[in-house]
Amino acid sequence: MRDKRAIRDPEGTKKAILDGAESVFAERGFAGASIREIARRSGASGPLVLFHFHSKDELYRAVKERIVTSWSEGKGGAMPPEGTAENFIEDMIKTSFGFYRDNPNMVRMANWGRLEGDDAPWSGEEDIHKWYEKSIKEAQARGEIRDDISPLSVTVMICGAVHVWWEYHGHIEEHVKHGSYDMVSDEKYLKDLTSMVLRGLKP
Amino acid sequence: MRDKRAIRDPEGTKKAILDGAESVFAERGFAGASIREIARRSGASGPLVLFHFHSKDELYRAVKERIVTSWSEGKGGAMPPEGTAENFIEDMIKTSFGFYRDNPNMVRMANWGRLEGDDAPWSGEEDIHKWYEKSIKEAQARGEIRDDISPLSVTVMICGAVHVWWEYHGHIEEHVKHGSYDMVSDEKYLKDLTSMVLRGLKP
DNA sequence: GTCTATAAACCGATAGAC
DNA sequence: GTCTATCGGTTTATAGAC
Missing domain, CATH: 1.10.357 (Tetracycline Repressor; domain 2)
Structure with missing residues (x-):
């Protein structure tokens, strides 16, 4: 969860959003996940989520890509x-x-x-x-x-x-x-x- | 000309709704299914769906129950x-x-x-x-x-x-x-x- | 970059005419 | 029993202040 202050930390924000999105998408699927819930879990606002990832679809793609990348970079x-x-x-x-x-x-x-x-x-x-x-x-x-x-x-x-x-x-x-x-x-x-x-x- | 009552067919309507609901729930899950889509597929209106089944939850339960019953009544x-x-x-x-x-x-x-x-x-x-x-x-x-x-x-x-x-x-x-x-x-x-x-x- | 406010669409569910 | 009209809530996404 991000710090409450509205400090500008785009990379930290992006990571927090991806973390939150991953947990919500894994838990509820694409249709069941809401940007509000993702925003809540990552400590950002809804619009900030969409500022960084443009749309729910694109956020989903980004989460998938990060999971695959981090898995294949390990010994996976x-x-x-x-x-x-x-x-x-x-x-x-x-x-x-x-x-x-x-x-x-x-x-x-x-x-x-x-x-x-x-x-x-x-x-x-x-x-x-x-x-x-x-x-x-x-x-x-x-x-x-x-x-x-x-x-x-x-x-x-x-x-x-x-x-x-x-x-x-x-x-x-x-x-x-x-x-x-x-x-x-x-x-x-x-x-x-x-x-x-x-x-x-x-x- | 038929009396308007003659086109009322509650049992047929219920069956059509259950059929439509089964296909939508199977295709999209509970969260992804909408009563509007179920109504569209079964040829009824949204409120008519809820008139017969009271809520989305109850409709879901009814679909599950019908599937299990019809399966166990067969040689399943x-x-x-x-x-x-x-x-x-x-x-x-x-x-x-x-x-x-x-x-x-x-x-x-x-x-x-x-x-x-x-x-x-x-x-x-x-x-x-x-x-x-x-x-x-x-x-x-x-x-x-x-x-x-x-x-x-x-x-x-x-x-x-x-x-x-x-x-x-x-x-x-x-x-x-x-x-x-x-x-x-x-x-x-x-x-x-x-x-x-x-x-x-x-x- | 981050926020509040809000648009536009869709959701489940209800009211009331017939 | 079936419909149209509509409510209040939630959704994704945008506008605009800072």
């Missing part, structure tokens, strides 16, 4: 080291598991965006998937994992299983609370998933 | 027959695959609801999951599937893999279009997933 985009197929699959699951855990705002905004009709891949996503596809195909060619299953199926299955664990955490807890299932920890789920996929892909 | 809630663990798992995946394919509005509304903060299970969901848990535990006790993996992990993994296939269909197609992966058909994905899970769960 790093490709795992080469190794056996088993190591690669293990790493693929672990990395994607950590991604969902560590980037909740990015994941929530992507989910809102998908429902709101935006199917375009986020920047950086492409490269990772090309790397996944290549690694799976090579492992199949070397005979380390079964080749009767499509690389796309492998990726979607793993991403889906990880995605749902984090996205439906509250929902799953509700089921456990109502008497279905015994709860399992994040670590146990990661272990179960990895073990199940590794065996499922054995030739 | 039917439990699969008993059999070997292999048959049960196969059926569990197939049924859940068909559910996502055949109930897009219900699935979209559940997704909007989750992002909007509603974690309560939908009516009917509970029973199915209790049945899943029971069947998996029994199969583990009989030694037909491995028992080092939690029944919750099995269910979440399967639901997640199915969920993402249908929810991210457009997104996946974008990836394929941009050069990652060769596309696979719905049937091929179902076959790959089933085969991978069955082998992954073998003792």
Whole structure:
């Protein structure tokens, strides 16, 4: 939250607005977010938000861009080291598991965006998937994992299983609370998933 | 010439409003839907919508209730027959695959609801999951599937893999279009997933 | 750059004629 | 039961003072 004084600090103001906007957009989506609420959370006035970002659309784009940039500047985009197929699959699951855990705002905004009709891949996503596809195909060619299953199926299955664990955490807890299932920890789920996929892909 | 009363058709109007509301809520979520748009799609006036359903909240609840009721009155809630663990798992995946394919509005509304903060299970969901848990535990006790993996992990993994296939269909197609992966058909994905899970769960 | 005031459009909901 | 007209509130965005 910015200082109450009307001092001129355009860069600080912009950052505060982006921070506030990110939290509101992640929480409520594009349609549910209001510039007033973004202004309130960032300590600026509504018109000041629009002075710096021109429109709600442009602010949304700026928030998305900052998230992607800051993620790819971290170790987010790093490709795992080469190794056996088993190591690669293990790493693929672990990395994607950590991604969902560590980037909740990015994941929530992507989910809102998908429902709101935006199917375009986020920047950086492409490269990772090309790397996944290549690694799976090579492992199949070397005979380390079964080749009767499509690389796309492998990726979607793993991403889906990880995605749902984090996205439906509250929902799953509700089921456990109502008497279905015994709860399992994040670590146990990661272990179960990895073990199940590794065996499922054995030739 | 018909009496003016003859064109009054409260039941037909209610149905048309529920139809319109379902399509708008599924498309845009609760916050993004407007009563004016619902009125437009159902051929009624805005006030007539509120005359029949009192408020936007109540209309939303009525839409949800109708979806659940009509689903559970179909064969939706039917439990699969008993059999070997292999048959049960196969059926569990197939049924859940068909559910996502055949109930897009219900699935979209559940997704909007989750992002909007509603974690309560939908009516009917509970029973199915209790049945899943029971069947998996029994199969583990009989030694037909491995028992080092939690029944919750099995269910979440399967639901997640199915969920993402249908929810991210457009997104996946974008990836394929941009050069990652060769596309696979719905049937091929179902076959790959089933085969991978069955082998992954073998003792 | 930052504010207050306000425009113009749209929102959910109501009043009242028929 | 269905409509038109309209209320009070909120929305994004702009005008203009400082």
